[in-house]
Amino acid sequence: VTAQRRRQRSPARQLSEREAILLLEQLFDAGGGRVGPARPRVVLGIGDDAAVLRGGSGLMVWSVDVCVEGIHFERAWLRLQDVGWRSLQAALSDLAAMGARPLAALCSLILPGTTTRAELRALGSGQAESADAGGCPILGGNISRGSELSVTTAVLGVAARVGQRSGARPGHDLWLVGDVGLAAAGLSLVARRAFLRRRGPGQQAEQVCVQAWRRPRALIRQGRTLVRRARAVIDLSDGLAGDAARLAEASGVRLLLEERPLRQLLRPELCAACTSLGSDPLSLALYGGEDYALLAAGPPRQRPRYAHRIGRVLRGSGVWLEPSSGGHPRRLREGFDHLRK
Amino acid sequence: VTAQRRRQRSPARQLSEREAILLLEQLFDAGGGRVGPARPRVVLGIGDDAAVLRGGSGLMVWSVDVCVEGIHFERAWLRLQDVGWRSLQAALSDLAAMGARPLAALCSLILPGTTTRAELRALGSGQAESADAGGCPILGGNISRGSELSVTTAVLGVAARVGQRSGARPGHDLWLVGDVGLAAAGLSLVARRAFLRRRGPGQQAEQVCVQAWRRPRALIRQGRTLVRRARAVIDLSDGLAGDAARLAEASGVRLLLEERPLRQLLRPELCAACTSLGSDPLSLALYGGEDYALLAAGPPRQRPRYAHRIGRVLRGSGVWLEPSSGGHPRRLREGFDHLRK
Numbered sequence: 001v002t003a004q005r006r007r008q009r010s011p012a013r014q015l016s017e018r019e020a021i022l023l024l025e026q027l028f029d030a031g032g033g034r035v036g037p038a039r040p041r042v043v044l045g046i047g048d049d050a051a052v053l054r055g056g057s058g059l060m061v062w063s064v065d066v067c068v069e070g071i072h073f074e075r076a077w078l079r080l081q082d083v084g085w086r087s088l089q090a091a092l093s094d095l096a097a098m099g100a101r102p103l104a105a106l107c108s109l110i111l112p113g114t115t116t117r118a119e120l121r122a123l124g125s126g127q128a129e130s131a132d133a134g135g136c137p138i139l140g141g142n143i144s145r146g147s148e149l150s151v152t153t154a155v156l157g158v159a160a161r162v163g164q165r166s167g168a169r170p171g172h173d174l175w176l177v178g179d180v181g182l183a184a185a186g187l188s189l190v191a192r193r194a195f196l197r198r199r200g201p202g203q204q205a206e207q208v209c210v211q212a213w214r215r216p217r218a219l220i221r222q223g224r225t226l227v228r229r230a231r232a233v234i235d236l237s238d239g240l241a242g243d244a245a246r247l248a249e250a251s252g253v254r255l256l257l258e259e260r261p262l263r264q265l266l267r268p269e270l271c272a273a274c275t276s277l278g279s280d281p282l283s284l285a286l287y288g289g290e291d292y293a294l295l296a297a298g299p300p301r302q303r304p305r306y307a308h309r310i311g312r313v314l315r316g317s318g319v320w321l322e323p324s325s326g327g328h329p330r331r332l333r334e335g336f337d338h339l340r341k
Numbered sequence: 342v343t344a345q346r347r348r349q350r351s352p353a354r355q356l357s358e359r360e361a362i363l364l365l366e367q368l369f370d371a372g373g374g375r376v377g378p379a380r381p382r383v384v385l386g387i388g389d390d391a392a393v394l395r396g397g398s399g400l401m402v403w404s405v406d407v408c409v410e411g412i413h414f415e416r417a418w419l420r421l422q423d424v425g426w427r428s429l430q431a432a433l434s435d436l437a438a439m440g441a442r443p444l445a446a447l448c449s450l451i452l453p454g455t456t457t458r459a460e461l462r463a464l465g466s467g468q469a470e471s472a473d474a475g476g477c478p479i480l481g482g483n484i485s486r487g488s489e490l491s492v493t494t495a496v497l498g499v500a501a502r503v504g505q506r507s508g509a510r511p512g513h514d515l516w517l518v519g520d521v522g523l524a525a526a527g528l529s530l531v532a533r534r535a536f537l538r539r540r541g542p543g544q545q546a547e548q549v550c551v552q553a554w555r556r557p558r559a560l561i562r563q564g565r566t567l568v569r570r571a572r573a574v575i576d577l578s579d580g581l582a583g584d585a586a587r588l589a590e591a592s593g594v595r596l597l598l599e600e601r602p603l604r605q606l607l608r609p610e611l612c613a614a615c616t617s618l619g620s621d622p623l624s625l626a627l628y629g630g631e632d633y634a635l636l637a638a639g640p641p642r643q644r645p646r647y648a649h650r651i652g653r654v655l656r657g658s659g660v661w662l663e664p665s666s667g668g669h670p671r672r673l674r675e676g677f678d679h680l681r682k
Contacts, residue, residue: 015458020484023458027465028472028479041444042480051447051480053497055396062480064447064495068487103382106392106405108493117356117364124368131369138369139383139392139403143361146409148488152449154405154495156394 044164050094052162061100061157065091069149077190080119082214083151084126086290090237091153092134092218093292097235098164099227100157102136102220107153110146123151134218163226163233168251168297170315172231175307177222177294179212180240181266181281184288185273186213192277205272216292222306223294229304230296241286241332244295244319251297254316257286257332260324262310286321286332385505391435393503402441402498406432410490418531421460423555424492425467427631431578432494433475433559434633438576439505440568441498443477443561448494451487464492475559504567504574509592509638511656513572516648518563518635520553521581522607522622525629526614527554533618546613557633563647564635570645571637582627582673585636585660592638595657598627598673601665603651627662627673 043059044052050063067073067087078086088105095102107127111120131138136155186209218235226233234247240257248255259282266281274281297313311322320329384400385393391404408414408428419427429446436443448468452461472479477496527550559576567574575588581598589596600623607622615622638654652663661670 014454015452015456015461017484019458020452020461023461024465024482024484027462027469042478044480051445053445053480055401060396060401060497062445062447062495062497064449064481064483064493066449066451066483066485066493068451068485070488071486104392104394104403106403106495108405108407110407110409110491111356111361113355115356117360120356120361120364121368124365128368137383139385139394140405141365142405142407142493143358143365144407144409144491145412146489146491147411150451150485150487150491152405152407152483152493154403154447156401156403156497 044162050098050100052098055158059159059162061095061098061159061162062154063091063094064152064154065094066150066152077187078214080122081126084123084128085130085215087151087153088127088130088134088136089216089218089292090290091155092136092220093235093237095155095157096218096220096223096292097233097294098157098159098162099223099233100159100162101224102134103156103158105131105136105138105153105155107138107141107151109141109143110148110150111143112147112149113145115149127151134220159224159227161227163223163230163296165232165234165247165250167231168247168253168255168313169231170253170313171299172297172313173300173303173309174255174257174311174313175230175296175298175303176265176310177226177296177307178219178291179267179270180236180291180293181270181285181288182209182212183216183290184213184284185209185270185277185279186211187288187290188277188279189273203272205269206276208267208269209273213290216290218292219294225304226294226296226307229302230298232297234295236289236291236293236295238289239287240295241319242289242334245334247295247297248317248319251313252317254314255311255319256314256322256329257311257319258322261308263324265308265310385503391439391441393439396499400500400503402436402439402500402503403495404432404435405493405495406435407491407493418528419555421463422467422470425464425469426471426556428492428494429468429471429475429477430557430559430633431631432496433477433561434576434578436496436498437559437561437564437633438574438635439498439500439503440564440574441500441503442565443475443496443498446472446477446479446494446496448479448482448492450482450484451489451491452484453488453490454486456490468492475561500565500568502568504564504571504637506573506575506588506591508572509588509594509596509654510572511594511654512640513638513654514641514644514650515596515598515652515654516571516637516639516644517606517651518567518637518648519560519632520608520611521577521632521634522611522626522629523550523553524557524631525554525625526550526611526618526620527552528629528631529618529620530614544613546610547617549608549610550614554631557631559633560635566645567635567637567648570643571639573638575636577630577632577634577636579630580628581636582660583630583675586675588636588638589658589660593658595655596652596660597655597663597670598652598660599663602649604665606649606651
């Protein structure tokens with residue numbers, strides 16, 4: 001690309017999430033000092049699911065997550081109670097990936113000026129239910145007005161040891177804990193129903209998918225035992241393909257997903273819902289986000305019973321899919337970008 | 342108010358920040374369990390400047406703060422670099438009020454789709470400078486798209502003991518650390534200049550005010566020594582009158598501000614700027630926010646040299662001003678509400 005073409009292109013080009021993160025990483029490393037003697041309590045900084053600090057007898061694991069109206073949810077599709085529930089579980093899922101036990105949460109709300117008491121009650125009840133289910137009391141936070149509703153949740157947890165994204169090595173197997181694709185199917189079903197102005201419960205398979213999307217659960221318990229066996233862990237918030245690419249990059253390896261075991265793991269409810277949606281369940285599993293399942297890599301003999309083998313780690317880079325047909329693996333495109341549409 | 346009048350009024354009535362906080366406090370206390378045996382590590386929950394957890398050898402102090410475009414700043418008035426600086430200092434000011442030493446920060450950004458690399462660089466540079474100045478490295482965070490720019494900052498600090506809002510008792514004096522009113526004058530000057538489309542440095546007094554607004558500094562060092570002497574501390578983010586009302590309520594006391602010592606403490610630059618603004622400097626000191634000074638209450642003989650006496654603690658409730666003229670004290674209205682305009 002010549003300098004002139006670059007100049008012409010750049011005003012129209014949206015900043016990508018990856019570019020934005022790399023830029024901030026540079027700025028914050030320069031400004032705030034590096035991990036090392038100058039930051040004796042910092043164990044892990046930017047680039048993983050959470051930051052890790054040395055705290056007393058163990059490690060403190062600390063993360064922040066945000067849900068924005070119009071980006072992460074539409075009120076026509078999701079009750080505010082569900083928005084509250086999901087916002088906390090999404091933050092807890094980062095702790096799950098690090099193998100941490102939740103200690104407490106803080107939440108920061110941006111509320112439109114028209115917000116009613118009933119709406120705030122619905123949102124807050126969902127957060128409180130979620131906090132109760134996750135064993136993670138909300139200790140406080142902050143409220144501000146703004147034009148669009150958003151919920152930012154900071155969570156603090158403790159761990160004896162933490163899972164990272166960077167430990168996958170050639171020879172390891174890839175393990176999946178939890179379901180993938182259900183939440184994306186649920187979202188599609190809800191969006192279509194809202195579009196058709198249909199009400200009612202739908203079929204049971206559809207209900208399972210919608211519930212997976214509305215009420216995800218961070219896999220805290222599984223995460224805590226998983227980090228003792230695995231060498232790398234990441235939670236799947238942006239889709240299996242996209243988050244696997246992050247793990248592959250952090251570890252400097254290629255990940256090969258195998259279509260056959262992956263398809264066998266897909267829930268029958270997902271396949272049933274996909275029939276009525278006209279979607280391919282594997283595609284939802286790979287590119288649909290917000291499942292909050294866990295992807296891990298580790299030595300084959302270390303795999304826990306509740307983790308399912310879905311591929312292997314190779315030398316190279318990127319995420320590839322080995323077709324059931326036995327043909328050549330193909331490279332998968334990456335997942336969701338939070339800054340681009 | 343009859344039920345009917347209440348019904349008629351309620352659709353037009355905006356939820357206040359206080360109502361919102363009380364509602365969430367109820368919900369989160371019920372949902373997440375109470376401080377006590379069920380939450381062994383939680384020392385202080387909702388209702389103070391920060392949450393406090395027991396962590397290893399001391400206390401972990403944890404807070405979150407948000408800056409929203411259109412509410413906390415306008416881009417016509419403030420460079421993005423200053424937005425970055427202020428967002429971190431505002432969060433650090435909560436740690437200052439608790440007497441904590443900053444450990445690290447996480448930031449969560451909501452960026453409009455049109456955000457350029459140069460804009461993100463400006464914002465991030467301001468955050469990085471601020472992190473450096475505050476000795477508080479930024480360890481990571483989160484980015485999302487949204488329609489309006491906002492910066493949410495979570496900060497974690499450590500303390501041997503913490504300052505709270507609830508310890509003021511009749512017989513204590515009221516102490517002020519830092520300047521009040523300058524930031525509000527700075528904001529008025531910048532807004533007027535933008536309105537008049539005037540450029541240029543202005544007079545030196547005006548520069549001091551504008552700088553106080555653009556580049557506040559959390560009083561971390563003073564806060565750490567202040568909590569050893571004072572029985573109650575709060576930081577002044579929403580104006581002296583408003584934050585004093587919070588301290589009065591948390592402590593169950595009346596605060597009497599004395600006009601004479603308070604006026605003597607006002608900076609000459611504030612008085613000069615107020616002449617050109619046609620404002621009363623005392624009014625800016627009482628109702629102008631974002632000073633990030635500290636207000637404390639403690640036994641008269643415990644007052645540190647850098648803290649100035651500005652009033653006293655009495656039985657009763659509310660915040661009152663004793664006029665220099667010696668007339669009857671008058672009750673002050675409360676300050677800024679983040680949910681109402």
